[in-house]
Amino acid sequence: MASRPEFVAPPEIFCDDSEARKYTSSSRIIQIQASLSERALELLALPDDGVPKLLVDIGCGSGLSGETLSENGHHWIGLDISPSMLNVALEREVEGDLLVGDMGQGLGLRPGVIDGAISISAVQGFFHIFIQMLNKWS
Structure with missing residues (x-):
């Protein structure tokens, strides 16, 4: 269980250049991201x-979910805390606009500007923080 990313380090540390490329080259991950993104749109x-x-x-991340948004005819803005993941997205020439940022700090967009939001795998990063807090309280 210790090898899961959310137990190793927070996403801005774990998702370095090597991990970002490995994540994006996994056909299993690509398939899962596409399937979950389709469901999120539904x-x-x-x-x-x-x-x-x-x-x-x-x-x-590297824009895998965003590709599904593009394929369904939508425009999108991608937010991620990992510059390495966003660099892979840029190399892959995804169609969305990309922002480096921490989702816990908000988006800085006026209400009504966006029509919806998805978040496919980002919640895993919260587990690292939660586990750290539990360890402090134990």
């Missing part, structure tokens, strides 16, 4: 009016 229940929506991918 759950958003966006109006089917033919108008592209502006979505935020919180914890976008």
Whole structure:
């Protein structure tokens, strides 16, 4: 269990250049991200009016989930704490706009600017923080 990323270090440390490339080259990860992103879009229940929506991918990493958003005709902004992951996204020439940032600090966007948000794997980073807090309290 200790080899899971959320137990090794926070995402800004764990997701270095090597890990970012490894993550993005895994066909299993790519398939899982696409499937979960499709489901996230279904759950958003966006109006089917033919108008592209502006979505935020919180914890976008290398843009795997964002590709699904693009394939479904949407525009997107990707936010991630790992510059290494975003560099891979840039190399892959994803269609979204990319921002380095900590989702815990907010997005800095006015209300009503975006039509929805997804976050596929980013919650794992919270586990590291939670475990650290539990260890302090124990």
